[in-house]
Amino acid sequence: MKLSSTGLVRDEVGADTSGPVMRALGLIDTILRGVGQVMLQNNSYAGLLFLVGVFYNSALFGIGVLVGTLASTLTARLLGADRAQIRDGLFGFNGALVAVGILYFLHPGLLTWVCVVVAAACSSVLMAAMLNLLRAWKLPVLTAPFVFTTLCVFLATARFGRLHSTELLPSAGLPQGATVEGVVTGSTLLHGLFSGVAQVFFQASPVTGLLFLAGLLVSSRLGFVAAIAGSLIGALVAWGMGAAEAAIFSGAFGFNSVLTAIALGSVFLRPNMASLAYAALATAVTPLAYAAVSALLEPVGMPAMTLPFVLVVWVFVLAIPVFPRLKAS
Amino acid sequence: MKLSSTGLVRDEVGADTSGPVMRALGLIDTILRGVGQVMLQNNSYAGLLFLVGVFYNSALFGIGVLVGTLASTLTARLLGADRAQIRDGLFGFNGALVAVGILYFLHPGLLTWVCVVVAAACSSVLMAAMLNLLRAWKLPVLTAPFVFTTLCVFLATARFGRLHSTELLPSAGLPQGATVEGVVTGSTLLHGLFSGVAQVFFQASPVTGLLFLAGLLVSSRLGFVAAIAGSLIGALVAWGMGAAEAAIFSGAFGFNSVLTAIALGSVFLRPNMASLAYAALATAVTPLAYAAVSALLEPVGMPAMTLPFVLVVWVFVLAIPVFPRLKAS
Amino acid sequence: MKLSSTGLVRDEVGADTSGPVMRALGLIDTILRGVGQVMLQNNSYAGLLFLVGVFYNSALFGIGVLVGTLASTLTARLLGADRAQIRDGLFGFNGALVAVGILYFLHPGLLTWVCVVVAAACSSVLMAAMLNLLRAWKLPVLTAPFVFTTLCVFLATARFGRLHSTELLPSAGLPQGATVEGVVTGSTLLHGLFSGVAQVFFQASPVTGLLFLAGLLVSSRLGFVAAIAGSLIGALVAWGMGAAEAAIFSGAFGFNSVLTAIALGSVFLRPNMASLAYAALATAVTPLAYAAVSALLEPVGMPAMTLPFVLVVWVFVLAIPVFPRLKAS
Numbered sequence: 001m002k003l004s005s006t007g008l009v010r011d012e013v014g015a016d017t018s019g020p021v022m023r024a025l026g027l028i029d030t031i032l033r034g035v036g037q038v039m040l041q042n043n044s045y046a047g048l049l050f051l052v053g054v055f056y057n058s059a060l061f062g063i064g065v066l067v068g069t070l071a072s073t074l075t076a077r078l079l080g081a082d083r084a085q086i087r088d089g090l091f092g093f094n095g096a097l098v099a100v101g102i103l104y105f106l107h108p109g110l111l112t113w114v115c116v117v118v119a120a121a122c123s124s125v126l127m128a129a130m131l132n133l134l135r136a137w138k139l140p141v142l143t144a145p146f147v148f149t150t151l152c153v154f155l156a157t158a159r160f161g162r163l164h165s166t167e168l169l170p171s172a173g174l175p176q177g178a179t180v181e182g183v184v185t186g187s188t189l190l191h192g193l194f195s196g197v198a199q200v201f202f203q204a205s206p207v208t209g210l211l212f213l214a215g216l217l218v219s220s221r222l223g224f225v226a227a228i229a230g231s232l233i234g235a236l237v238a239w240g241m242g243a244a245e246a247a248i249f250s251g252a253f254g255f256n257s258v259l260t261a262i263a264l265g266s267v268f269l270r271p272n273m274a275s276l277a278y279a280a281l282a283t284a285v286t287p288l289a290y291a292a293v294s295a296l297l298e299p300v301g302m303p304a305m306t307l308p309f310v311l312v313v314w315v316f317v318l319a320i321p322v323f324p325r326l327k328a329s
Numbered sequence: 330m331k332l333s334s335t336g337l338v339r340d341e342v343g344a345d346t347s348g349p350v351m352r353a354l355g356l357i358d359t360i361l362r363g364v365g366q367v368m369l370q371n372n373s374y375a376g377l378l379f380l381v382g383v384f385y386n387s388a389l390f391g392i393g394v395l396v397g398t399l400a401s402t403l404t405a406r407l408l409g410a411d412r413a414q415i416r417d418g419l420f421g422f423n424g425a426l427v428a429v430g431i432l433y434f435l436h437p438g439l440l441t442w443v444c445v446v447v448a449a450a451c452s453s454v455l456m457a458a459m460l461n462l463l464r465a466w467k468l469p470v471l472t473a474p475f476v477f478t479t480l481c482v483f484l485a486t487a488r489f490g491r492l493h494s495t496e497l498l499p500s501a502g503l504p505q506g507a508t509v510e511g512v513v514t515g516s517t518l519l520h521g522l523f524s525g526v527a528q529v530f531f532q533a534s535p536v537t538g539l540l541f542l543a544g545l546l547v548s549s550r551l552g553f554v555a556a557i558a559g560s561l562i563g564a565l566v567a568w569g570m571g572a573a574e575a576a577i578f579s580g581a582f583g584f585n586s587v588l589t590a591i592a593l594g595s596v597f598l599r600p601n602m603a604s605l606a607y608a609a610l611a612t613a614v615t616p617l618a619y620a621a622v623s624a625l626l627e628p629v630g631m632p633a634m635t636l637p638f639v640l641v642v643w644v645f646v647l648a649i650p651v652f653p654r655l656k657a658s
Numbered sequence: 659m660k661l662s663s664t665g666l667v668r669d670e671v672g673a674d675t676s677g678p679v680m681r682a683l684g685l686i687d688t689i690l691r692g693v694g695q696v697m698l699q700n701n702s703y704a705g706l707l708f709l710v711g712v713f714y715n716s717a718l719f720g721i722g723v724l725v726g727t728l729a730s731t732l733t734a735r736l737l738g739a740d741r742a743q744i745r746d747g748l749f750g751f752n753g754a755l756v757a758v759g760i761l762y763f764l765h766p767g768l769l770t771w772v773c774v775v776v777a778a779a780c781s782s783v784l785m786a787a788m789l790n791l792l793r794a795w796k797l798p799v800l801t802a803p804f805v806f807t808t809l810c811v812f813l814a815t816a817r818f819g820r821l822h823s824t825e826l827l828p829s830a831g832l833p834q835g836a837t838v839e840g841v842v843t844g845s846t847l848l849h850g851l852f853s854g855v856a857q858v859f860f861q862a863s864p865v866t867g868l869l870f871l872a873g874l875l876v877s878s879r880l881g882f883v884a885a886i887a888g889s890l891i892g893a894l895v896a897w898g899m900g901a902a903e904a905a906i907f908s909g910a911f912g913f914n915s916v917l918t919a920i921a922l923g924s925v926f927l928r929p930n931m932a933s934l935a936y937a938a939l940a941t942a943v944t945p946l947a948y949a950a951v952s953a954l955l956e957p958v959g960m961p962a963m964t965l966p967f968v969l970v971v972w973v974f975v976l977a978i979p980v981f982p983r984l985k986a987s
Contacts, residue, residue, distance in 0.1 A: 079603065079652035111570070122614060129647035132466065136794065152621040159620035161509030162571030172503035172628070174830035175958055180819030241769070242819030274737065285780060291817035292810040299628035299830070299957035300504055319786035323737035408932065408981035440899070451943060458976035461795065481950040488949035490838030491900030501832035501957070628957035629833055 006219070007033055007044030026087070034069040034092015038143075039200060039212070039227070039259070040267050041219040042088050049215030053208040054100070054201050060108065061100050061203065064116065068099025071120035072127075081128060094127055095120035097146035097201070101305065104202045105154055107164040115153055115163070123149045138328075139317055140268070143259075143306045151302055172301030182245025189235050189248070196231035196254015200306075204250050222266035230254070230261025230283050237287045256309040257286040263313045267329070274325040282316045335548070336362055336373030355416070356402075363398040363421015367472075368529060368541070368556070368588070369596050370548040371417050378544030382537040383429070383530050389437065390429050390532065393445065397428025400449035401456075410457060423456055424449035426475040426530070430634065433531045434483055436493045444482055444492070452478045467657075468646055469597070472588075472635045480631055501630030511574025518564050518577070525560035525583015529635075533579050551595035559583070559590025559612050566616045585638040586615040592642045596658070603654040611645045664877070665691055665702030684745070692727040692750015696801075697858060697870070697885070697917070698925050699877040700746050707873030711866040712758070712859050718766065719758050719861065722774065726757025729778035730785075739786060752785055753778035755804040755859070759963065762860045763812055765822040773811055773821070781807045796986075797975055798926070801917075801964045809960055830959030840903025847893050847906070854889035854912015858964075862908050880924035888912070888919025888941050895945045914967040915944040921971045925987070932983040940974045 008029040009022070029044045036047030055062035072095025076086050085091065099116045106112045126145035134141060157163045194209030201208070209231075216224040234257030235248050243253055264279035265271075289308035297304060320328045337358040338351070358373045365376030384391035401424025405415050414420065428445045435441045455474035463470060486492040523538030530537075538560075545553040563586030564577050572582055593608035594600075618637035626633060649657050666687040667680070687702045694705030713720035730753025734744050743749065757774045764770045784803035792799060815821040852867030859866070867889075874882040892915030893906050901911055922937035923929075947966035955962060978984050 076652075078654070079607070080654035081651055118610075118614065121610070125610075125648045126644055128651035129644045132647050132650055136465065137790065152617060155504070155621035155624040156570070156617050157506050158504035158624035158627070159507050159576075160567075160570035160572055160617075161507045162569075163507075165506055172505070174503075174832075175813070175816035176830070177815050177823055178817050178819045178821075238818075241814070241821060243817055244819075247817075278737070281776075281779070281783075285776065288810060288814050288818075292813035295813040295816035296958055298816070300625055315784055315787045318788075318790050319783045321790055322739055322786035325736070325738035407983070408936070409983035410980055447939075447943065450939070454939075454977045455973055457980035458973045461976050461979055465794065481946060484833070484950035484953040485899070485946050486835050487833035487953035487956070488836050488905075489896075489899035489901055489946075490836045491898075492836075494835055501834070503832075629954055 006042060030073060030087050030089060031066065031069050031092060033087070033089030034073060035065060035089070035096050036215070036219065037089040037093035038096055039216060039223070040262050041216065041223065043219035046215040046219035047089070049211055049218060050201065053198065053211030053215070054203060056211060057198070057203040057205045057208045061103060061201070064099035064103045065096045065201070067113075068095040068097070068116060068120040069093070071095055071117045072098070072124040075121040075124040076128070079124075079128075081124070091124045091127055094123040094143060094145040094149070097143055097306075098123045098149050100202050101146065101150040102153060105150075105165055105169045105303070106157070107166055109164075111162055119149045119153055137318060139314060140263075142263070142310045142313060144310045147305050147307045147310060150305065154302055155300065170298065170301050170303055173298055175295040175298045178242065178244070180242040180244075184239045184245050184248055188245055189232075189239070192235040192248045192251050192254055193228070193231045195249070195251030196234055197227055197251070197258050199251040199255035200258060209251075216262075220266055222271070223262050226261040226265035226279075227258045229265070230258040230286075233257055233261070233280070233283045234287050234290075237284050238291075241287070241291075243287070243291070253287045253290060256290050256304075256306060256312075257283050259306060259309040260286045260312050263309070264316055268313070268317050269320070270327040270329045272325075272327070274323075275327070278316065278323075278326055282312055286312050335371055336376075359402060359416050359418060360395065360398050360421060362416070362418030363402060364394060364418070364425050365544070365548065366418040366422035367425055368545060368552070369591050370545065370552065372548035375544040375548035376418070378540055378547060379530065382527065382540030382544070383532060385540060386527070386532040386534045386537045390432060390530070393428035393432045394425045394530070396442075397424040397426070397445060397449040398422070400424055400446045401427070401453040404450040404453040405457070408453075408457075410453070420453045420456055423452040423472060423474040423478070426472060426635075427452045427478050429531050430475065430479040431482060434479075434494055434498045434632070435486070436495055438493075440491055448478045448482055466647060468643060469592075471592070471639045471642060473639045476634050476636045476639060479634065483631055484629060499627065499630050499632055502627050504624040504627045507571065507573070509571040509573075513568045513574050513577055517574055518561075518568070521564040521577045521580050521583055522557070522560045524578070524580030525563055526556055526580070526587050528580040528584035529587060538580075545591075549595055551600070552591050555590040555594035555608075556587045558594070559587040559615075562586055562590070562609070562612045563616050563619075566613050567620075570616070570620075572616070572620070582616045582619060585619050585633075585635060585641075586612050588635060588638040589615045589641050592638070593645055597642070597646050598649070599656040599658045601654075601656070603652075604656070607645065607652075607655055611641055615641050664700055665705075688731055688745050688747060689724065689727050689750060691745070691747030692731060693723060693747070693754050694873070694877065695747040695751035696754055697874060697881070698920050699874065699881065701877035704873040704877035705747070707869055707876060708859065711856065711869030711873070712861060714869060715856070715861040715863045715866045719761060719859070722757035722761045723754045723859070725771075726753040726755070726774060726778040727751070729753055729775045730756070730782040733779040733782040734786070737782075737786075739782070749782045749785055752781040752801060752804040752807070755801055755964075756781045756807050758860050759804065759808040760811060763808075763823055763827045763961070764815070765824055767822075769820055777807045777811055795976060797972060798921075800921070800968045800971060802968045805963050805965045805968060808963065812960055813958065828956065828959050828961055831956055833953040833956045836900065836902070838900040838902075842897045842903050842906055846903055847890075847897070850893040850906045850909050850912055851886070851889045853907070853909030854892055855885055855909070855916050857909040857913035858916060867909075874920075878924055880929070881920050884919040884923035884937075885916045887923070888916040888944075891915055891919070891938070891941045892945050892948075895942050896949075899945070899949075901945070901949070911945045911948060914948050914962075914964060914970075915941050917964060917967040918944045918970050921967070922974055926971070926975050927978070928985040928987045930983075930985070932981075933985070936974065936981075936984055940970055944970050 032044035032047035076091035194206035198209035231254040238253035269275040293304040361373035361376035405420035523535035527538035560583040567582035598604040690702035690705035734749035852864035856867035889912040896911035927933040
């Protein structure tokens, strides 16, 4: 092990990691990187600041993030997944989101916590499955395991009487043409800008959003700028197309755009003029994808979560090799 | 041809199969293996006992199984599919299920029987398509062609006035949070245990379940144990999460778990401690997947059939190469 | 450049294309091939006749086709896609359909035209993504980018108050078992036959259908025959299964069958007896797939568009390598 610019410690292949202190430090580092990977940051300091941001808003969700990350990480360890990938937090971030998602939409109780642990464990199986599935295209798995695992749990509330959803889970209905609701002001956009960043972890607090941005700044200046631009573009496009003021205020149209902007603006493309325009296009259509996925899931009463981000980034990353003006990084 | 421990006869490449008696025996063997493959058994004695189980409950369904298996097998023959795969029943089992599924959910009549034959034929095209699609990941096709073909037929009842569904086809609705209904007793679990096995062929009879178990015992002791454990785990998990008593009694939460347990417990993994735990996890989450798929399809009024089994096994098989503690067989 | 039997001009690699007149001609040729590719014809004369057919019925849709094809083609050019593929119209036909689809289902206005241009641009990204995704199976992308892009826009009307759908967009509902409505006569079938061809571009005019057929005849006699046979088979199967007379009259059950018949009858298979029967089976089940997709999308109030064609052709093309009696062309 040695000190690392991206975290507490860093395993080297063949290094001596036998000491219990080092092993504990290593696990903490792994967990924090897992939290960091929720915003595509392989950096335990970023993960720490994200965790602080969640705890600032809610201790329940903070504990959930730790339990979920631990459960999914240990599952991957027990099944013998690649050590380097585990240490990079790749088997942690979906568990983190599974936990906070379940605690957000289901009433906490023993069975809900059992669901958190089992679903976080399953998110690692799904992560492994999708790593294998998408390998041929070098396509990142992103938060797809979180989305599919939690959708499964939430859908099951319609058959299992002991799973109780909170009032935050949308109720099933038939989508109707929208009308413009409420008046968007500067304060709507400002609140939406920071809440949009916070909503990546289901937190609607602007302060949490600021702490998340601090975490991004520690890890990647480009990621920091992309997150702000993404949240702003998401809110502006939604406003321009006539989304409800309350939804823009809460950051609902921001968090997927934040993730799209980070992914295409700072992670998967080498920056040049073409890739900047490309990332901007992807970010600008993400609110549309959010609206579409959200309407698509309305008859089953399910939230879109980060599925729009996953779909948009998959499409835009898959297209890169066909467009030589863009360079994958 | 020679005698085979898994069936009446066995083609050898280049063997003399010119006699009409041998050819008839070969076709019968192929059909029975096709029926056996519904529970992943390439064994014509198992297929025979499954067929007896179906006929015990209903002659209509028994004839349907024969017609469907024959139609899908002959389609594959006419189009020149690989002889060995046809002889293993790989182009039969989806046809068998297509027939029994259509006869279960649509009123029998001339057009329904035409649908049975055409849909069984199409299930072989879909089988071929998915064999090609999934080859890169060595992923089994399972009963996906059956599920997609019959869903297509059932959905079409909403546009075609001459296709009449039985009252068994769910009516379309918006999923609501469930409450615990009925009291689960020992007799619920016992009935559910055997009906769960029988429901693999849409039969709700415990005696049929016993005949199916006899077929499994003939073919694979491990498969026999897995089927019982799977049905029991399905019923227990459903009970623990608050599923309706009537659904547990009828085996609705069992048949997908039976198939998952057979697939992961006795077919696709070499048995060791890790793979046993892995198969148990997959089997335990299958009722959740059943509840989720069932709720997802509620707005279009469609039954889940064996889609939950297909999805769970695909995920857990896809993940195997990423987890070295598990060995694919 | 040189004269070409399939269009105005043809780029040769390394040829001198520097003159402004030749470049303009080249762009016009590319746009017309894009329009032609809507019915799988890489032929600018066919494209011209299709365009005339659309303009005959509606100048708005005709202009839409030009704007959409231009937007998607230029996007592909700006991002550096393969010149030969662009010149073959492969980045044009989805843009053409995106434009006409959006103008058919949304009230025209500034924001709708912005959607047309952005969605057409995105259809080229999706085209590139799917070219990469499907390359391993040599599977054609077909009109999938059009379908997914426009579904996204139409679904978004449920969240964005400034997107207004026309009364042609289905309203969301729960699918019910159909009854036979209306009496099918010879005039129903004749009108349906030609409207079915016209509906490929959302035009319900038999005269437009005749102009489209003229375009096909110029490009491919086999394609011409396949289109007529496809439209007829679609209408006859729908009639036989009890579809509503109004739907058959309007060509709703024809346009997907037209495309399936062209694709499997004249493009992707080398003609022989087996492939003829195979193409006929695919064409005959396309109305069933149309009914199924249409019912599946009813709870979200979405039209099936050409998704049934895409799904059926994908399945039947994927299966070709498994069936040696069929030869891919």
